[in-house]
Amino acid sequence: MENPTEILVVGTHADILQTVLRLLNAQASWHAEGASGCEEAIAQCKSKAYRILLLGAGLTDLEEERLKTEIKKIHPEIHIIPHYGGGSGLLYTEIHLALGT
């Protein structure tokens, strides 16, 4: 079995972050971890190669821009996508579109 696609989700709303992680980890081919803010996300990206960074709710525009810049420096191949909706409705399509699957 192939290694699961590693996904990092950043969001400041703890309950919604946990919901998104639960939904993503319900898929055998995906493995998702969470970060509650910029610093935590950057630190996690330094120690692990994620394929997708999902920008959840609660970050400022500046924080989102900073994350995109800093994390692309660490992992130029990473897909950085904004998440909309906060739950199951759009999540799967967002990931599939990012992966081109």
Place this chain on the structure above:
Amino acid sequence: MAQTVLHTASSRGGADHGWLKSYHTFSFAGYHNPERVHFGALRVLNDDSVDGGRGFGEHPHDNMEIISIPLSGTLEHKDSMGNVGTIEPGEIQVMSAGTGIYHTEYNKDKDQAVKFLQIWVFPNKRNVEPRYDQVKISVPEKPNTLVQILSPNADDAGVWIHQDAWFNLGKLEKGSQVDYTFHKKGNGAYIFVLEGEILVNDQILSRRDGFGIWDTNQFTVKASSDAEFLIMDVPMEF
């Protein structure tokens, strides 16, 4: 030259959870079709039917403008901001999910299904303060005209959202027609037929068909039978 796209009713995705039957015009939840993801800023158009006494338990939303339009029955809403309300046909509900909100949606009636459209529009700004509103849809002063039910402006008719979008409901008698002019350059319109049969320019549309039109300033809707429809005027780039 106008660009168009046709989504017939039968080509929609579907989900049958027993208590919930839903048709998805665009990819949603377990229905994933890369060719059907959105029409401009219009991301979700779900045609839902919820059995009596059943509903959606507490679940989160963020960063989306969520509009509910009841077609029959009564839908009950409760959210984490303390809003409690019911909506019925003739009303429209909006929720700007922004930084995050939890809510429940239940069929208030124990015996009959509630049928409603759930529409999601991408916001023009992420992480806004969550808000909720519901209003009665005004009755048109003249027959065979459009009624605006949504706009970007708080002081305009209907509800307002964080996007340069305008929704209109149309109710036409057989043989009558209306012209529609876009509110903003760069917007397109997605027309969804609620009842009856209409012609949008030369395109025949039947019940629950959807039709997108853009790269034009206006179009004409003509009723081939008594008909009801929704026009969603949304930015194509956002």
